[in-house]
Amino acid sequence: MPDSADTPPYRPLREQIAEKMREGILLGDFPPGSSLPERETSAELGVSRTPFREAMGILSKEGLVTIRPARSPIVANPTVHELTDLLTVQAALEALAGELACETGSREDFEQVAGHHETMLMISDTAPALEFFKADMAFHSAVVAATGNAALMEIHAQNNARLWRVRFLTSSTRYDRDRVLQQHGRIAQTLQNRDKVGASSTLREHLKDAVEKISRIYAKQDGSADHSGATRLNNHNEEEI
Amino acid sequence: MPDSADTPPYRPLREQIAEKMREGILLGDFPPGSSLPERETSAELGVSRTPFREAMGILSKEGLVTIRPARSPIVANPTVHELTDLLTVQAALEALAGELACETGSREDFEQVAGHHETMLMISDTAPALEFFKADMAFHSAVVAATGNAALMEIHAQNNARLWRVRFLTSSTRYDRDRVLQQHGRIAQTLQNRDKVGASSTLREHLKDAVEKISRIYAKQDGSADHSGATRLNNHNEEEI
């Protein structure tokens, strides 16, 4: 795995591997639950086990792979219940972000947010699912970035990585993009007005919508034989991505 | 590093090392900012570099050490500003925990919380700082545990590890233990009453107290030559622990 272009910053192999694997996992090349034997997988990447193992360590901290003692690492395969729990946390964090941003955000920060919103309005009619989804994520990250709270940004980003897959698989279809855009518009507005409670509650509701949507989508198969909420994502639409 | 006692569960060396180092860092054996050269430090532990490096990876994910490419790992030395930012996040998470616990917590969960509170009341007059502090942390963890939200528990625990040092260094002296106990009593009460807004706001205020206390304690030296909030913990009271 030669470093593709410049080399000036020098990135350790482990990070390059982690990035490649992360991409592969998020894009579904390595489906949830599949195992990643060290020798085989590292050989495919053309690297030795050592940096590969370190890369697995990085991805496990991000929640994308699970590593168990004396067993092959596997691509994380969280239950829907675990994911909605995490999304509930993320909702609270974004609500906090709304508050803090109103208190300390700069005009430039809000323009960033507004910029992302306008982009989404622009591409809404034409963009494929993945592009629209990425723009959606970028909008939310911009809101968090407006707080200037590094810890909040870090935790939020990490949670988003874990949520990437569900959120994409359940992301808005063409038909309810309008609803998302409307909520985003309200969020951008309340921020610019420095309306703490407005921003906070709007963000919270926006994410609560997502939680309910996920629960609804995965509710049926859960009802048949399994009431424990142990449904997993890879039970369906592997084709999406 | 022989495994001290039982060995049945088989814990990988990396985890044993991580635990030992974590303890050493939290207790101040390895002061913030100090470097941890791989050969030397691993040799002191009687292990090779490989599992030591993996342990460093674990601790870096917990925010206790910082690893930079091609340089020795160093014990994390966050600024007071970064820590108050993180504590602000933690406050929001505990407020969320209060809400969720009121909704879904079981009677046993609340009894756990109350139990920790009673322990603190009991030892308040006699316990040394470290013991009282640990009981305090346990109380808060119990509140979060009462939600049954695994993601919340995980993130909360990780934040607590990062905050351990500041929170201990600025933890309540004998003279304001009463204030802490009073607030804890109110928290336990609101939970048992399933008073969502009460629990949430009380927890938030309780943590906001901590943020202000830290800011106050570190305000002076910050004023002299440095208005950037870049004050670091190891500037004083290394003797505490």
Add this chain to the structure above:
DNA sequence: GCAAGTATTTTGGTATACCAAGTCTCAAAA
């Protein structure tokens, strides 16, 4: 035919060797 136990193989865990980037030192030139 089935089950339990054992041997074999596979695979993660750890140690070690080697490489390359970083740093430090000291000498030589300005």
Add this chain to the structure above:
DNA sequence: TTTTGAGACTTGGTATACCAAAATACTTGC
């Protein structure tokens, strides 16, 4: 005396070898 650059040395990065635990397959006895 100061600065700078070359070389030695230190230290993290990576590859490989070896060890031990799991998993698997096979055999043997019921």
